[in-house]
Amino acid sequence: MAVMMNYIPETLDEALLLRKAEGAIPLAGGTDLMVQGKRGIGLAPAADKPVMIISSLKELKGIAMHDDGSVEIGALTTAGEIAQSLMVPWHVRMAASGMGAVALRNTATIGGNIGNASPKGDLPQPLILLDAEVVLISFGGERRMLLDDFIKGSKKTDLHDDEIIKSVIIPPHDFTYSYYRKIGMRKANAISKLSLSAAAVVKDGLVVDFRASSGAAGPKVIRSREAESMIIRRPVDEIPDIVPDFLTAWDHAISPHAMPKYRRNSTSRMLTRFLEAIVNEEAPGIVE
Numbered sequence: 329m330a331v332m333m334n335y336i337p338e339t340l341d342e343a344l345l346l347r348k349a350e351g352a353i354p355l356a357g358g359t360d361l362m363v364q365g366k367r368g369i370g371l372a373p374a375a376d377k378p379v380m381i382i383s384s385l386k387e388l389k390g391i392a393m394h395d396d397g398s399v400e401i402g403a404l405t406t407a408g409e410i411a412q413s414l415m416v417p418w419h420v421r422m423a424a425s426g427m428g429a430v431a432l433r434n435t436a437t438i439g440g441n442i443g444n445a446s447p448k449g450d451l452p453q454p455l456i457l458l459d460a461e462v463v464l465i466s467f468g469g470e471r472r473m474l475l476d477d478f479i480k481g482s483k484k485t486d487l488h489d490d491e492i493i494k495s496v497i498i499p500p501h502d503f504t505y506s507y508y509r510k511i512g513m514r515k516a517n518a519i520s521k522l523s524l525s526a527a528a529v530v531k532d533g534l535v536v537d538f539r540a541s542s543g544a545a546g547p548k549v550i551r552s553r554e555a556e557s558m559i560i561r562r563p564v565d566e567i568p569d570i571v572p573d574f575l576t577a578w579d580h581a582i583s584p585h586a587m588p589k590y591r592r593n594s595t596s597r598m599l600t601r602f603l604e605a606i607v608n609e610e611a612p613g614i615v616e
């Protein structure tokens with residue numbers, strides 16, 4: 329790969345201009361880009377387009393709660409900041425707090441985690457569970473789309489050549505039960521081998537909302553609306569009869585290529601545990 333001219337824009341407008349005029353590649357924390365285009369300590373990564381270091385753009389920083397209860401996380405917010413903010417929904421905080429080691433969490437950004445679109449990236453999995461949207465900005469204006477639609481596959485996104493990821497918006501939720509688990513090789517610096525989020529709302533013996541998302545389970549995060557619909561609007565006491573068909577449907581949704589049998593079994597066990605909490609009408613909250 330050729331080594332190109334690099335830039336450090338001071339404003340978002342300047343970055344958008346570089347993006348439009350030269351297709352400059354955004355470098356946020358650089359924890360993916362520096363590894364992928366490694367040239368040496370202190371040198372910008374090799375790439376076929378100029379690289380622009382966007383880490384000082386304050387327009388892309390910060391976490392805010394809007395009047396409707398949705399939470400907006402700027403693209404340059406680090407995993408460490410997300411893990412520590414009580415404004416951020418629990419599933420996303422859990423995923424952020426399990427990313428790499430402390431030094432990585434202080435550098436790795438949510439925009440980079442999404443932009444990299446690795447099937448093993450930790451943040452898209454809970455964000456897709458929560459129907460998060462991504463805000464994309466260019467000189468043409470802003471557009472918003474479901475993150476689930478934005479990430480098209482392994483390392484593939486719908487980012488246009490003149491766009492930058494501005495933020496992620498998470499709609500408000502009030503779940504009765506929540507579940508998150510990441511299985512990696514070891515605690516520190518462990519890239520996901522498998523992860524699962526699940527959430528449910530139960531009211532008066534009826535499952536009003538049920539959702540789950542599997543990470544590192546295929547080319548992108550798996551969210552099977554078809555399988556979820558088997559549980560939604562069903563009385564809690566009917567769930568035990570549905571569980572076997574639900575688990576089969578989920579097993580079909582996750583990719584056999586990415587997920588050998590033993591890992592699919594782990595997913596089934598985690599989903600079974602979560603459904604058990606609903607059926608047993610355990611105290612609302614986090615399912616361990």
Ligand SMILES: Cc1cc2nc3c(=O)[nH]c(=O)nc-3n(C[C@H](O)[C@H](O)[C@H](O)COP(=O)(O)OP(=O)(O)OC[C@H]3O[C@@H](n4cnc5c(N)ncnc54)[C@H](O)[C@@H]3O)c2cc1C
Nearest residue numbers: 356357358359360361428436437439440441443449450493
């Ligand atoms: C030792 C190590 C351990 C790791 N452990 C984990 C882990 O446990 N979990 C995990 O999920 N990941 C892990 N990673 C991967 C990486 O740290 C994350 O994906 C991180 O979130 C990337 O963020 P970044 O800001 O460093 O991205 P960068 O490297 O700066 O960028 C990544 C990609 O996103 C694009 N991009 C960045 N910001 C924007 C933007 N605002 N708009 C448009 N495009 C943008 C870049 O152009 C590039 O294509 C690890 C990496 C290393 C080196």
